[in-house]
Structure formats: C-alpha cells, structure tokens
Amino acid sequence: MEFDYDLFVIGGGSGGVRAARMAAGYGARVGVAEEFRFGGTCVVRGCVPKKLMVYASAFSELFEDAEGYGWQVGPRSFDWSRFIAAKDAEIARLEAIYARNLDLAGCELHRCRAEVTGPHTVRLASHGHEVRARHILIATGGTPFVPDIPGAHHAITSNEIFDLPHLPARVAVVGGGYIACEFAGILNGLGARVTQLYRGEQILRGFDDDVRGHVAGLMRAKGIDLRTETDVARIDRAEDGLVLTLEDGARLAVDCVLYATGRVPNTAGLGLEKAGVALGPRGEVLVDRWSQTNVPSIFAVGDVTDRLALTPVAIREGAAFARTVFGGEPTAADHSDVPTAVFTQPEIGTVGLTEAEARREAEVEIYRSTFRPMFHTLSGRDERMLMKMVVRKSDRRVLGVHIVGHAAAEMIQLAGVAVKMGATKEDFDRTVAVHPTAAEELVTMRDPVA
Numbered sequence: 001m002e003f004d005y006d007l008f009v010i011g012g013g014s015g016g017v018r019a020a021r022m023a024a025g026y027g028a029r030v031g032v033a034e035e036f037r038f039g040g041t042c043v044v045r046g047c048v049p050k051k052l053m054v055y056a057s058a059f060s061e062l063f064e065d066a067e068g069y070g071w072q073v074g075p076r077s078f079d080w081s082r083f084i085a086a087k088d089a090e091i092a093r094l095e096a097i098y099a100r101n102l103d104l105a106g107c108e109l110h111r112c113r114a115e116v117t118g119p120h121t122v123r124l125a126s127h128g129h130e131v132r133a134r135h136i137l138i139a140t141g142g143t144p145f146v147p148d149i150p151g152a153h154h155a156i157t158s159n160e161i162f163d164l165p166h167l168p169a170r171v172a173v174v175g176g177g178y179i180a181c182e183f184a185g186i187l188n189g190l191g192a193r194v195t196q197l198y199r200g201e202q203i204l205r206g207f208d209d210d211v212r213g214h215v216a217g218l219m220r221a222k223g224i225d226l227r228t229e230t231d232v233a234r235i236d237r238a239e240d241g242l243v244l245t246l247e248d249g250a251r252l253a254v255d256c257v258l259y260a261t262g263r264v265p266n267t268a269g270l271g272l273e274k275a276g277v278a279l280g281p282r283g284e285v286l287v288d289r290w291s292q293t294n295v296p297s298i299f300a301v302g303d304v305t306d307r308l309a310l311t312p313v314a315i316r317e318g319a320a321f322a323r324t325v326f327g328g329e330p331t332a333a334d335h336s337d338v339p340t341a342v343f344t345q346p347e348i349g350t351v352g353l354t355e356a357e358a359r360r361e362a363e364v365e366i367y368r369s370t371f372r373p374m375f376h377t378l379s380g381r382d383e384r385m386l387m388k389m390v391v392r393k394s395d396r397r398v399l400g401v402h403i404v405g406h407a408a409a410e411m412i413q414l415a416g417v418a419v420k421m422g423a424t425k426e427d428f429d430r431t432v433a434v435h436p437t438a439a440e441e442l443v444t445m446r447d448p449v450a
Helices: 014-025 040-045 047-068 080-104 178-189 209-221 311-325 355-361 375-379 408-421 425-430 439-443
Strands: 005-010 030-033 108-110 114-118 121-124 130-138 142-144 170-174 193-197 225-227 232-238 241-246 251-254 256-259 263-265 298-300 340-342 348-352 364-371 385-392 398-404
Touching: 005 014, 005 114, 014 030, 014 040, 014 080, 014 130, 014 311, 040 047, 040 080, 047 080, 047 178, 047 375, 080 108, 114 130, 130 311, 170 178, 170 241, 170 251, 178 193, 178 209, 178 256, 178 340, 209 225, 209 348, 209 355, 209 385, 209 398, 241 256, 340 408, 348 408, 355 364, 355 385, 355 398, 385 425, 385 439, 398 408, 398 425, 408 439, 425 439
Parallel strands: 005 030, 005 130, 030 108, 130 298, 170 193, 170 256, 193 225
Antiparallel strands: 114 121, 121 130, 142 263, 232 241, 241 251, 340 348, 348 398, 364 385, 385 398
16 A cells, blocks of 8 residues: 555644654654644643643732732732733744644644544545555544533533633632642632532542642632532523532532533544544543554554543653654653642642552651741741652652642652652752752651651
C-alpha cells in the first residue's frame, strides 16, 4: 500500500503536537487534524486559562492582606468582560504558536474532524475523502462528564466557564475532584457566592487524607459552602435563575450550575471500534507501555488513554512514541513519581505516594508540620500551611511529599526531583535551609509524628 503520510495524528493538543513535531524532525511525513483549536484542552480551556483565572481571583485576598502591610487600598471592583477579553487574546496567541510550530516542523495541518476508518486510513470531514497513513496516533484527549439527570442541559462544564458573558452571582459547583475545587475557589475569589456539592465523604479523592482535610477546612473558612455527602437530583429553570433539588429534598437557588464531575476519554464517533481498536469500560484507548493499541499501526497518547491525565505526561508519552517509532530508540513513558499541582486556594503540590498507599506497601514514618506562613503574620489572615513527608522505615527513602499553601506548586517541582532520584530523609536533612521561607520546613522536620 502507498501511504500519504508516515504518521497521521488525530488531535492537536500537547501530546499530539509533541509527537507530530518530533516525528517530522526524524524525517517523517506528518499530517495533523484538529477539529477545534490547536493547543488542546490545556491551552484552550484547561490549565492555562484556569491559571489565569486563579491569578485574577487571588487579588481579592491580596487587597485585604495589603492593608496589614500599611497599604491603603481604595474602592475596587472586578470587570469580568475585561478579564475574559485579555484571556482570549492570550489563548489566541498561544494557539497561533502551536499551529506555527507544527507548520515550521513540516507537518500538514487539517483544521477539521478526522475519523479512523481502518488500520491505515483516516477520513477527513472537511472534504470527505480518506488519507492513508503508515501509522495513526490518537491524541484526542478527554471531555467533561455530566450525569444524566433531569435538567442536566441547564448546567455548564469546565468547557463553557471560560466564555460566560458575565460572572454569575450565585454558583453551584457539583463535584469534589481537583477541577471542581479549583473553580469553587476561583469563583469565590471573584466575588460569587459558591456552594460546592459532592456526593462523597471528603473532597479530592485519591489525594493524601491530611491534604484533603486541610484544604476542605480552608475552603470553608474562605466562605465556600462546601457540602459533602450531597448530590443533585434535578435542575429546573426558575424566573430568577435555576433551582437545584438535592437528593435529600432540599432546594438550592442559583444563577449557574457548573458540573465538574470528572472527564472521560474523547473517543465517541472516532471509528475506533470499526477499525478493531480495543477500548476500555470508560471508552479509553487500551495501549501497552509503548502506547501501542492491539492494532499494530494505531497508537494513542494522553488523556484518551486514561492513564495519567496530566499535560506534561501527555507530552512525555508523545515524545516516547516518536522516539520509539521514528527515532529507532524504544522508549516507554515513566508514570511513576509524577509531581503535580492543584490550584485550589491555597494550592496543593504533591509527588509520590499518599500515606495510605505507602502503608499498604511498607512500614513508614510520617513527618508533618502545620504552621502560619510568615506572610500572614502581618496580613492577619488565619491560614496555615501543611507540609508532609512519607518515609519508608527500612531504607529511609522518601516515598511522598505533600504541600498545601502558597507556592506549593513551585516547591513540589523541585521536591519531585529529589523523590524521583530516590532521596532519603537524611538527604533532605543534610540540605541547608533557605531562610526565611516556607520551603525550609521540608528540610527541618526532625521528629516523626506517626
């Protein structure tokens, strides 16, 4: 069979773009199809615009904190439309960079939907004809999940929150994962009255229990009405907004309902089943450690595989795929000890095992400290940081580090290097503290608490 491309990538997000550019660098003929905007979820309606929103929402507290340092802060207000316009301009700039980099690498761009029609064929929706590719890479990411309840069509998701025409005054955020908690903090900081509803016993399932409890307490202290073991039965339109009927019969009037109840792999309608590609129960593309499916010519990377849904992981998977298939250097992406951050307010930084996970594997020691950071000694805010270290007793190796507080994301990136290298508690202890900082607590915790 003659091929139009050596590689055809479906999805122009971070993982697909990295794979396409690297494959082209190895001399491959590469085509890329993206039906929405290049940059994917992270750039267009995920990490980047969300972080800009976090920055915007943090100023409400910073204005208050400034008074403790002698600043006289006058009347202030937030202009949603002005912020959205600035955000849109930045996203457009980044999208253009993604498309330009693909073009400069020699990739052929197709701004349309693409569907797999066979092990080596892809149909392009823009003109309806098929192209032939030696290898096909699925990198279509994930999509928000909304439960099928009466009135669900009245709700929005994290896709639409960035394009609302105005800031709603009363918001119900449904969900307890990191996306729900991040947007609850953002909307609260921007001035909305936020009620967060989660059906589980505690938010942030999968994170360390101390982290979960610490963040939940601080969210409530900041004014978020966080209700656990609570779920929505139906949503109805009312004269002045929306009315949620909860499963216990209670009713809640709001202007906007944001569902952040998780994401599922974006594989619907891609034709993968017809091509013989095996999918998992959530619609995820099943792959081996080389990101290869059961159809040898078809691969998948990123959130669509439902392995570890993080942008930097998708980039690593895309790079490993390109090295393996086109670079002659078999490479498997490493999914262990991946540091990550959650931009709750305050934010979370975490790497390695939780205490519960570690205890299932070995006997451990726990080092934990909560303290008022120096910044709040004059601001007067009663907000405490949490730092926690999980250490295996047998060899003193640090299995996990968990931080809650200002700049936790910045700290965990470097702590992640140490954990990845197999640092011991004594390696941390031998490191001289940087004073005065919050991060110095990581190298000054001496006595285990458990």
